[in-house]
Amino acid sequence: MQDIKYLFEPRSVAVLGASSKAGKLGNTLVSNLIFSKYKGKIYPVNPSGGDILGLAAYKDVADVPGEIDLAVIVIPANVTFEAVKSCADKGVKFVAIITSGFAEIGNAEEERKMVSYALDHGTRVLGPNIMGIYSAAARMNATFGPGDIASGNVAIVTQSGALGIAMIGKTKVENIGLSAIVSVGNKADISEIDLLDHLASDANTRVIMMYIEGVTHGEQFVDALNRTSKIKPIVVVKSGRSKRGAMAAASHTGSLAGEDKVFDDIARQCGVLRAESLQEAMEWCKILSTAPEPVDDNAVIITNGGGIGVMAADACEKYNINLYDNLTDMNNTFSSVVPKFGSLKNPVDLTGEATAEDYFRAINFALSNNNISSILCLGCETGVFDPEKFASRTEELYFSNKLQKPIVFSFVGGARLEDNIHRLKSEGVPVYNDVLLATSCMGAVYYNTRQKQDYAPELIDIPIDDKAIQNVIDGVRKDGRVFLFSHESQRIMRAVNIANPVSNIAHTLEEAVKYAEQTGYPVVMKIVSRDILHKSDAGGVALDIDNEAEVTDAYEAILQNCRRFKPDAVIEGIEVSEQLKPGVETIVGARRDLSFGPIVMFGLGGIYVEVMKDIVFRAFPLNIREANRMITQIKSYPLLLGVRGETRKDIDAVADAILRVGTIIKRFKDISDIEINPLVAYDHGDGVKAVDVRILLSRQEAAK
């Protein structure tokens, strides 16, 4: 395959559909390449030949002398296949298909044909349905968007071309420099995964921003996010928060939460920063591309007004910023700059008497104290606060190259203040006219530092009995089913060493009595028949069976009831199981998700998941720490810790069960859904039991 480097640093670019007519996309593209002072060779291609913006046009891509690293295709959809073919035949490394009118409007067949021809000839495809690609490394603006893109260290990957073009403009306005912007469109071949791998090692890129509408190749995408976010911050805007469905299909577990909740949980697991709006994403990119990393969790708020200080403290709670609270140290640090009626506690209140100089004395004290890791500098404009002086002192500090801690500024006031804020912003200083936004940005900085520190990518390697599982699967397949009988599911539980109730299937009364004695009374008896799914309705269940006489009665009754209920039912036998002690009911599930590949879920049983939607998802890699984090992340977690006099439940055993269920779904592509509901958690040390287990196989064609 082609080295993705040549997509970002091609030595030559051909434009198929280049035009001499201003206003045409094929004209804008050539003009943008020229205007951006692209480092390599530009080959306009147009059947009419001639001169295009001072360059001689080739009538056919085959006529171009020498190699072509990138061909941008901007011609009508009905002739695009031919163009791709000629590029592939010529040995072009990459084609970027601007043209739309393929899978996005239902024309998937043409797209597939085009891409497979290209791939067969070693040509990789960006698009179709894109706005192009810009790469600062090659000074290449191969887009039909604005010509002047400011170079910098933020890379943007966007699924929407229209938004990509708008963001080129917007980043310029917001003073964000770009290392690259790539439109992925229909992702017929190249997707975010390829791009993340490149951008992770790209020296020009410090922050990656992505606009995503839908996820494809979820498993590899999750891997790529995980790897890349440990190297560079990834800020994601994903639309479709409110859209349910899509995956509601297959399993019950699947329908418990909208797709967006799954995305949200997995994004957090991967250390991705998910912004709620484009504006927020851009602000985060800006600060993440410049701010130093905080060394620990202790922030200070410096303010000249109580009200605004409290608003910042509120916002710090929202964005998980820990306020430094060593009172003695705070006193020692700030006492000389805080007047009598100010506050030495966090927020540090310099009072309305504070001048710009006072602020900078306080800031310098904070900077020299190694226990303080970041500063939120806030205030109201007052008669004694000089915005010009504040701005010039801020510039001095900010551009001194000595700033080793993250700092954000936010001030409320009139036109003079706003003008200065505006100037500072345009110079790249993290100053905001809203306390909430300033704190959100500082929160992004902390989030990113923490997610890297927290990461422990040990993979699970849990010894399970693969052979036993495969045997069960083979048996079910042979039987032409996709659902597993209870005893089959329980056999899989035993194969992965998740405790389950002792249970045997009796085919005669004598066996039933034998199994009951082996198990120990009381026992539960249940009909086993593929023709009877709702066992209770059929009278196929008996509880609280205490002795041999009751076993005999129950055995007869169950058979009689079921025969009456459905005379032609094939009865496999009667299951005799131990009767369980009560405990806290949890649900552990796993599925092969259409978007994300293998994922696991956890929640407390019944109402908590179904009504309260108190549920959490994870993708891989999964380890014991992440499984424990899942458990602590649900709101009903205190029930496992023990509330109202209850004892603590066996949380370790629950985490272990989550990992084991995850291991099944990860290793066996034949299995599409697992749900243990309930997995009963007993007191600490007493383990868990998988009481009811539902397992579904993938449809055969999907399992390939």
Place this chain on the structure above:
Amino acid sequence: MQDIKYLFEPRSVAVLGASSKAGKLGNTLVSNLIFSKYKGKIYPVNPSGGDILGLAAYKDVADVPGEIDLAVIVIPANVTFEAVKSCADKGVKFVAIITSGFAEIGNAEEERKMVSYALDHGTRVLGPNIMGIYSAAARMNATFGPGDIASGNVAIVTQSGALGIAMIGKTKVENIGLSAIVSVGNKADISEIDLLDHLASDANTRVIMMYIEGVTHGEQFVDALNRTSKIKPIVVVKSGRSKRGAMAAASHTGSLAGEDKVFDDIARQCGVLRAESLQEAMEWCKILSTAPEPVDDNAVIITNGGGIGVMAADACEKYNINLYDNLTDMNNTFSSVVPKFGSLKNPVDLTGEATAEDYFRAINFALSNNNISSILCLGCETGVFDPEKFASRTEELYFSNKLQKPIVFSFVGGARLEDNIHRLKSEGVPVYNDVLLATSCMGAVYYNTRQKQDYAPELIDIPIDDKAIQNVIDGVRKDGRVFLFSHESQRIMRAVNIANPVSNIAHTLEEAVKYAEQTGYPVVMKIVSRDILHKSDAGGVALDIDNEAEVTDAYEAILQNCRRFKPDAVIEGIEVSEQLKPGVETIVGARRDLSFGPIVMFGLGGIYVEVMKDIVFRAFPLNIREANRMITQIKSYPLLLGVRGETRKDIDAVADAILRVGTIIKRFKDISDIEINPLVAYDHGDGVKAVDVRILLSRQEAAK
């Protein structure tokens, strides 16, 4: 009392502490009054007399000829009392005490003295610790803030003076005109309540914005919010979201949620718009002060890009904006302007081909369709979209005076677009550079319209037996207790007609048997003794009592156990009660809140309230509709509706119980806390039962 009108439209203003020295607050004040072209007479007062900014200064307020409607006091704290005294003696209607150094720093005594002297003489007090007052009606800038305030139709009431001054500047920058800005500071006399009443009827004011740190006189405040919000939108920023405590004190109900949750629920009940930041509050004020009210709930999104349309649809869900979904009507309305690959569904996608003209064709179609009540017009800058044309067409539409529906705009793009957006914004057009913010503003418009339509201020008038309740209270008081025994609490339940378990106190075995037979078996028996609070621990409880013999056994056993447990315990008797059927456990509580006065709370029993924090609060007026809304607002509501095969519970009876508990706390100041936990809800039609009721009396001094 003085007519508050003279605070906003004084015919004369004296400035005590007026100064000729530039930079002094007393100088800024006089200068601001002159600069704002204040309509009335200005009397500078300074012991040295002389000339202050061209006005002759009086040495003493007593020397001022004629009446003074408002005296602004800006002198040191230690001489402020004297100044207030002289104003009161002179018969000044209002004093505004700028000076700080009173209750806010612990000097409450001086403040109390000052205010009571004033009030005794008919003088009302604004402050102390304020930045002054501005009123457009009198062209009076009696603040020490910026001199140039743009007049308009937004009134600001702020608890923080510093923030008040900063907001004067900020509103000017944001192009928000003010009808008034009043700083209330320590609220020693005049609070938000007085001001809301005035602003509700003030013809110049269309929207009221408030910055609140703490609530005082909660009951009247809630009343004022309720009344005023039906006339004018109230936008509130309240800091201290993250602060817990304050009210954790007294009752268990009180400690269940932070104060902020109570504020949040009550604000929503009152129809107040609570903004999360100052910036959001200002944006809301801006649109609410100009936009027409939507006639119903059907919004349309008009966009030129799928991505941005989906983001807007996400935001509409967040801000409760209903998207119009009559496909036939949508088709008829927009088909001529939506190209082939666009979308006629909501969001209406004009595609990237849309020109500014296309947008306005679509907007005009939407405006002419009576089923569509509002428009969100969004997009990305494209090659064919001309920002200048868009801006001029927007101006035409917006200033035509024919716009009868609310509309917001949001576009993403480069400098040319941003410049146009900037210009439109400065002209007051609701255009935003963020989709989320645009939708939040439209959400504010809908919220305000809905809250007015939803309001039904019927007061509760539930016949309860006041005399019986008073008798219980008197008995408890006489006994020197503040807590009620179970049978006393149950007597109160009977007085308000909330069903409770049949229960009698037996003093002899014969009585116990008699009551058991009357009640019907099975019964429960419990010790009654003020000396034994944990009845079970003492062996003072017996369940499942099925016949006379068991009553006899239980009676003897309970007495014996309790005598052994605490030999000197005074035993009042043994309670014999019916044994209850299971149902859904709810909690209904009420308390006299320090900040908000009488409030009620509701949640599901046990875990749901304690662990899941699934709880809701309300103040008065409370009616059956509001009580029902409380019930539907909790997340665990489906448990009452019946999930997983359960039947619907008696929700009407729960709502009725909430009202009755509310009625007690509202009418009996002697009672501070009520908690029914559990109030068991039975199947629909079978009512509720108050199983365990805890009632506390107010401490005597508080009950006055």
